[in-house]
Amino acid sequence: MTGTSGTGQPSLPGSPRAAVTEIFHHHYRRLVGLAGLMVDDRESAEEVVQDAFESLYRSWGRLRDPQAAVAYLNRSVVNGSRSRLRKRMTERAYDIPDAGTAPSAESLGLDRNERDELVEALRALPRRQREVMVLRYYLDLSEDQIAEWLGISNGSVKRHAFRATETLQKRMEAWA
């Protein structure tokens, strides 16, 4: 029987180990996807997510509810990805995932070439602009949240988002 807490959040198994395992099964793939957007290669993404789950397990006693655990994981993955990227700033190489495993371009209402162009343009963005775009459009964070997560001002978030959008717009127009 699965109980629910007073806030309506699903409850987790009593032991931290079981709870982390359950969260792993529900969120692991999504988090690898998030890390993949930021670090470009799957192995690094997997390591970042492993680190995040281990950190969650270590910090379990300080978390109040399952929602806090998922938020903690999101943030750990973003921090871990940024840290990893910075470490290899000079040896960055893009590894585009196998297009055959991704949802079809048609299912997104995008032409395949158009989507590939957009993927390439997103990956070519300066690191900070790309981080802002991933947090804004993939994690759906507000400007305030992005500013806090990245440790920058709201104005900087706006500037990075504006420049990134402008770059992508120009690239797509040029391609069209």
Add this chain to the structure above:
Amino acid sequence: MNELETAITATLQAEAEGAAMTTDTTHEHEILNDRLDDVDRHRRRITWVGAIAAAAAIVLVIVGVRTLGTSHIPEPVSPSPSSVPRHVTTAFRPTVSLVVPAWVRDSTSAISTENDREAKWSVCDGGCGKGPSSVLAVILVASVLDPRSPTGYSAANQPEKFLASLQRSEAAGSLAITDRSTTTVGGFPAIVLTIDERRNVSNGFGCEIAPDQRCYDLSSDWDRLAVVDYHGSTLVLAASTNRSATDAVKADIAAQFDQMLTTVRFDPRPSPSAS
């Protein structure tokens, strides 16, 4: 949301799903289980170390009380310098000579790594090669830079900027600084302080000055830090453990680290990197 924003959202989702679909969840779950096993072993070990430290403290108190009860006060006995091996860095610059703490010397699992910018001793439980999870404690010697300097990574690597950065992080609630004191390390002025990392902050400790600089994050650790003003550059020595370690363990690590600082000697020749 306009057309471009919709396309960006859809593209990011497709990219993320593409990356997620290629991962082997079963295999990754096995890896996670191994790592969590390491964490559990680490906690058991910390508990034992804490118990032993507490027991040792009790013995010392008892011995102290008994000593006070007698009229004879014995002369303090200094450890013979020749009885403890000194470690001299070979790759790290400037060359540093020091006596690492007993919990590093006595550990069968201690791993020493060194390059021109970092000398590190990790004491692990279950194998340090499995990732940071198994690290019980670390001694680190590194040159770092205030990451939030307005002039960026080319800014001067000044100790006061590094300390100011830590104080800003403290004001932001990312860490807490305690037990701050002034001393000398190897003849150079230094500030020694204890840091309780309360939030994960990328580059919270700063980055090396180098084209491929590595950065040091705040990551829920507890640290005893010595910020040395080495010819005007920041040189940091640190002992770290998980902040969930018991107070007894932290106190023991701090005491041994502070003792280690008294053994530090720098190569008297000027370092080419220190300017």
